[in-house]
Amino acid sequence: MPFEAPARSAAETTADEINARFGPKDACGVIAHALTHHGRIALVSSFGAESVVLLHMAASIDRAVPVLFVNTGMLMAETPAYQARVAERLGLSNLQVVKPDPVALLTRDTDGLLHLADTDGCCALRKTEPLARALAPFDGWITGRKRIHGGQRVALDLAETDGARLKLNPLAHWSSREIATYMAAHDLPRHPLEAKGFTSIGCAPCTSPARPGESPRAGRWRGADKTECGIHFINGKAVRT
Template identity: 50%
Template structure:
């Protein structure tokens, strides 16, 4: 274990999120993942991935540390077919050993979105039943989780720490400090496959009804919930209990 990761103790004496954030503030993504793994163990650590346009990079770094870390994928029922195919491609390419595709509960969809138009009438409610609630259910066995947010994405992500308190568990942001150039370098160095929609102008890919192409000069997440004040689905702005 490297020197940075060794600063984080085992789960029996786990430091606070603030202490771990200070210890890992300048750590590389692989060091952050290794530290999270040392802190809580593989059975209590999950990586949450959208298998979006930049997801391959974090999954690659994780796989180099331990490809058996559980990966949680939220299959909302509104994803592009290209995203589902990309998930399968990355599982095979990176040798991921434990990818769990989580879906919203059918009874919840039948009760709250019987006509499948909630994405239009109340997108926050749609994200809650298709993303936030399924993720809360999926994360119950875990003590910590990893995600791919980056400060350069702006808005609510501009000041994210490397480690934060997420209610019932710790939340590690291994890519908090990385730049766009570093993301691209990982793609090139590892010869990672690109999301099938990236070449068509989709710089950030979420659910089909709420994702559009990004024009030149726009923020990379400008195509998400276009025309609305909404910029996040909720899984990163609410405490996951």
């Protein structure tokens, strides 16, 4: 029998259409199209070093866009403070702070030291599982991932799938210079930890400044064979680069 390729899912077909329709730098076009044509879409933001660009774009289109911010309970103090500042500045009216299940914390990380023994388990408990619950009502989500981050991100498309859900990376093709130019043009607030050398900002125990010439994400889980927290998937599997 001749080989028959498996049928494309609705999300895969939509992702293909978006990748074909929009230019690599048309981030606002991708966001506007998703918010008006593809059901319930959430923007997931870490409120990290570059996050304000995507947040500004989305707020310029619809300030009521659902913005999911995962507060793991182990973030550096500067990040929640920056989140509040940016949300007020942009007028975000549907910010949803996502937190770990307190019962799960008591049973799986009683002393707050799980990250020392099992970084993947800690990320699952404090970030991956809470976000999965928060995303359950949505048809798709928007991320701030970019090819310049390296690893498996170097091949990112504008649109992909997360199971049956649409997943969008509007800034996938943007360079560091373009990000900085956009921030300056719109006078957007910088994360205070940038001035201390943090180019990718996660939880306090697992984040360090990037050294000159290093990848922007070099300071995440430094010294470990780990570069992703696990919230990003390819064909249903967590990305590990």
